[in-house]
Amino acid sequence: MLLPGKLTGPWAATLAGAFWLATAAVSAPALADGIELHGAGSTLAAPLYEKWIGEYQRTHNSVILHYAAVGSGEGVARFASGAVDFGASDVALASEKAAKIAGGVVQVPSTAGMVVLAYNLPGFKGELKLPQDVYSDIFLGRIHSWDDPRIAGANPGLKLPARTIAVVVRQDSSGTTYAFTSHLAAVSKNWGVEGRGAGTVVAWPHEAMNARGNEGVASRIKIADNSIGYVEYGFARRLGLKVAALQNSEGRFVLPSPEAGEAAMVSSATGSLDGLGASIVNPHGPEAYPIVTYSWLLLHRHYPPEQARVLKSFVLFALGDGQKQALNLGYIALPPAVTELAKAAVVEIDAEPAAPTPTTRN
Amino acid sequence: MAFQLVLPDSKSVSQAPSPLAYAVDRTFFYAAAAGALAIILLVIYILWEIGGQALPAIGRSGASVLVNTQWDVQNSSFGILPQIWGTLYSSLMALLIGGFIGVSIAIFLTQDFLPHSLATVFRTLIEMLAAIPSVVFGLWGIFVVIPFVRPAADWLHDAAGFIPFFSTSLSGPGMLPAVIVLSIMILPTVAAISQDAIGLVPYKIKEAAYGLGATRWEAILKVILPTASGGISSALVLGFGRALGETMALAMLIGNANQISLSLFSPATTLAALLASNFPEAGAIERQALMYAALVLLAITLVVNVAGTLILLWTSRKMAKA
Numbered sequence: 096m097l098l099p100g101k102l103t104g105p106w107a108a109t110l111a112g113a114f115w116l117a118t119a120a121v122s123a124p125a126l127a128d129g130i131e132l133h134g135a136g137s138t139l140a141a142p143l144y145e146k147w148i149g150e151y152q153r154t155h156n157s158v159i160l161h162y163a164a165v166g167s168g169e170g171v172a173r174f175a176s177g178a179v180d181f182g183a184s185d186v187a188l189a190s191e192k193a194a195k196i197a198g199g200v201v202q203v204p205s206t207a208g209m210v211v212l213a214y215n216l217p218g219f220k221g222e223l224k225l226p227q228d229v230y231s232d233i234f235l236g237r238i239h240s241w242d243d244p245r246i247a248g249a250n251p252g253l254k255l256p257a258r259t260i261a262v263v264v265r266q267d268s269s270g271t272t273y274a275f276t277s278h279l280a281a282v283s284k285n286w287g288v289e290g291r292g293a294g295t296v297v298a299w300p301h302e303a304m305n306a307r308g309n310e311g312v313a314s315r316i317k318i319a320d321n322s323i324g325y326v327e328y329g330f331a332r333r334l335g336l337k338v339a340a341l342q343n344s345e346g347r348f349v350l351p352s353p354e355a356g357e358a359a360m361v362s363s364a365t366g367s368l369d370g371l372g373a374s375i376v377n378p379h380g381p382e383a384y385p386i387v388t389y390s391w392l393l394l395h396r397h398y399p400p401e402q403a404r405v406l407k408s409f410v411l412f413a414l415g416d417g418q419k420q421a422l423n424l425g426y427i428a429l430p431p432a433v434t435e436l437a438k439a440a441v442v443e444i445d446a447e448p449a450a451p452t453p454t455t456r457n
Numbered sequence: 458m459a460f461q462l463v464l465p466d467s468k469s470v471s472q473a474p475s476p477l478a479y480a481v482d483r484t485f486f487y488a489a490a491a492g493a494l495a496i497i498l499l500v501i502y503i504l505w506e507i508g509g510q511a512l513p514a515i516g517r518s519g520a521s522v523l524v525n526t527q528w529d530v531q532n533s534s535f536g537i538l539p540q541i542w543g544t545l546y547s548s549l550m551a552l553l554i555g556g557f558i559g560v561s562i563a564i565f566l567t568q569d570f571l572p573h574s575l576a577t578v579f580r581t582l583i584e585m586l587a588a589i590p591s592v593v594f595g596l597w598g599i600f601v602v603i604p605f606v607r608p609a610a611d612w613l614h615d616a617a618g619f620i621p622f623f624s625t626s627l628s629g630p631g632m633l634p635a636v637i638v639l640s641i642m643i644l645p646t647v648a649a650i651s652q653d654a655i656g657l658v659p660y661k662i663k664e665a666a667y668g669l670g671a672t673r674w675e676a677i678l679k680v681i682l683p684t685a686s687g688g689i690s691s692a693l694v695l696g697f698g699r700a701l702g703e704t705m706a707l708a709m710l711i712g713n714a715n716q717i718s719l720s721l722f723s724p725a726t727t728l729a730a731l732l733a734s735n736f737p738e739a740g741a742i743e744r745q746a747l748m749y750a751a752l753v754l755l756a757i758t759l760v761v762n763v764a765g766t767l768i769l770l771w772t773s774r775k776m777a778k779a
Contacts, residue, residue: 166738169738257615257626258611258614258626258628259625259626259628259722259723261628261629261724266713266734266735267738268738294531296530296531297531298527298529298531298532301526301527301539301714301715301716301717302714302716302718302723302724303714304630304712304713304714304724305713305714305715305734306713307734315630318599318603318629318630319628319629319630319712320607320627320628320629321626321628322628322629
């Protein structure tokens with residue numbers, strides 16, 4: 096809606112509709128005093144970005160922000176080509192890639208998410224515990240059945256069905272896959288032996304079911320009995336899926352929770368933004384949840400003055416008040432040390448009085 | 458006897474064709490010929506276009522795509538053997554089930570088992586199956602077929618897991634639900650064409666069989682079905698062709714796993730499902746490989762149709778000799 100908060104009742108809706116029609120007819124000039132910005136990327140953080148945009152626009156009437164959840168890989172591509180004003184990715188851009196983008200890039204961590212192993216075992220009661228070597232072997236296709244002695248060994252007293260494990264994985268290029276496979280590559284010897292490596296798209300075992308997007312994986316787990324798959328925590332929570340307690344680097348089994356995620360963040364925070372992404376592939380600390388990832392906003396170093404002002408204020412809002420909403424949606428609030436670093440990075444964005452940059456939209 | 462020339466008068470229904478009638482006749486002939494030619498050209502154009510786009514992939518990896526089993530975008534190594542296997546396996550199983558039921562229905566509705574009016578109602582109902590959108594079949598499969606077959610599948614897996622067909626447990630999406638839905642989807646095609654074929658068997662042949670003392674089932678199985686076998690086999694071929702190309706319902710039900718497994722309960726994939734799920738995000742190189750896969754699917758369909766036509770020719774020739 097373009098006129099939020101000013102009028103109430105059905106007339107407001109009618110008026111807004113009429114106004115929308117008018118702007119659509121007259122197009123850009125009607126927004127002359129306002130500003131419109133486009134972003135695209137990560138599906139992992141998309142629910143949070145949409146929430147932030149809604150909140151921000153409520154207090155800034157002249158600003159319209161759009162976000163398209165197209166996946167991290169596509170988001171980076173659109174940002175690099177100048178199709179959007181800001182990008183979003185769960186994988187920080189490598190420095191050589193960042194150097195190729197005209198005008199320079201400012202990468203700001205915006206939130207962090209936990210990659211959880213969600214499962215659907217009908218009739219199974221209790222809390223499933225999975226050691227690091229066991230869950231990596233499940234995703235390598237080396238453990239086929241739920242009643243495998245290695246799973247049973249970690250879950251004494253629990254009755255596991257003699258059923259085939261239905262593994263669900265991501266088919267599209269994904270930051271969630273990157274976070275998960277970087278972790279597996281770090282903790283599992285077998286993962287390296289099979290030469291799978293870490294990436295946004297990897298070759299999964301043949302019997303794994305492929306699904307598209309975090310929503311796709313979560314809903315596949317929901318309809319498939321005896322299944323297990325990796326999704327961002329919030330997606331599993333929204334569909335009411337059960338999640339496994341995973342063994343962390345200290346050998347303890349930890350269920351995903353905001354506290355466990357925060358413990359992972361705090362224990363691994365480094366003094367600079369470079370290397371932050373790599374720092375948390377297998378976090379330390381007894382309470383730390385083992386698979387966490389930062390999600391990043393990709394911004395240009397220079398914008399036209401008005402755009403620079405709005406983007407800075409939006410990102411600072413996200414790093415400030417926005418962090419409270421992250422918790423409600425199943426994300427992890429950034430540790431204060433990291434938000435300070437991020438805020439310092441945002442300041443580097445400056446207004447560019449000169450001719451329009453390639454990112455300017457007419 | 459003198460030859461009498463009768464000229465049409467104003468009361469006669471027949472008249473010498475007017476120049477306009479000639480013109481209409483000619484125009485219709487050329488329009489129909491152009492339409493027929495356009496269809497042939499369209500098929501050639503589609504083949505040309507897909508083949509052209511697949512050419513780089515064919516040049517790069519040749520026949521190895523047909524025997525490789527991994528669709529690996531990261532390393533640009535593409536193999537479609539699991540997809541070919543899944544396509545043929547699911548279609549053959551669907552043909553087995555849907556073909557048997559379809560021909561049975563055709564016999565039931567044409568051989569006076571039912572009053573004529575009731576048979577017409579049944580026939581219309583079965584043909585209405587063809588009007589249900591594929592995506593509705595997919596949803597129905599997920600929410601009705603899967604929960605319905607799961608207990609039986611679990612029981613079979615527990616009791617007879619040593620048989621390769623039941624060697625894994627059914628999680629949800631997988632070969633069996635896909636085959637069941639697919640066989641229902643090809644049912645209208647098989648049933649309708651088989652009914653027409655059986656309906657074309659001359660009445661006197663049936664009468665003769667009864668006259669020689671054949672029972673009803675002897676007449677049906679030994680006289681009527683063999684006489685109609687040409688039409689029935691073309692019904693089966695058309696049904697098989699439909700099963701090969703079915704996309705949406707299968708993409709929703711088969712589970713999208715690139716494996717070759719005999720197990721009816723494990724997830725699999727098909728060529729059409731691969732195309733549907735990978736095209737939206739494919740980069741240039743993957744797109745060429747997908748075009749290759751599309752070409753393979755076209756070739757399989759073509760082979761099936763040619764084989765069907767040959768069977769039809771062969772049976773009708775045999776019938777003529779007998």
